[in-house]
Amino acid sequence: MQRLWIGVGGVSGLLSVGLAALAAHALAPSARNLVQEGLAMQFPHALALLAVGLWAPRGGRLADAAGAAFALGTVLFCGELYVHAATGVSLGVVAPTGGTVLMIGWLLLAVSALRAR
Secondary structure (H helix, E strand, O other): OOHHHHHHOOOOOOHHHHHHHHHHHHHHHHHHHHHHHHHHHHHHHHHHHHHHHHHHHHHHHHHHHHHHHHHHHHHHHHHHHHHHHOOOOOOHHHHHHHHHHHHHHHHHHHHHHHHHH
């Protein structure tokens, strides 16, 4: 799983940079604000996924669960904001659900560190 989390983190970081450029140069201010809000969550969690990849060999299943939570939470939280920016349509509770999943990821990562030998 180590390679998976590092790969997903790398792709997420790549998308963060690309979306930041798009927001800066091609979006209306209202859409730009939504995208920037998503990027404020996506990029740090891309780094968190890289950290999970490095930690996964010692952190075991809890570290892998944290990686899954970071990946899913990023898709839900940031994805909802990006869809809203692109279409004007809000998907309701998708972003808050994603935020909750991201917080669960941090909890899982912390527990994996505390339980490691």
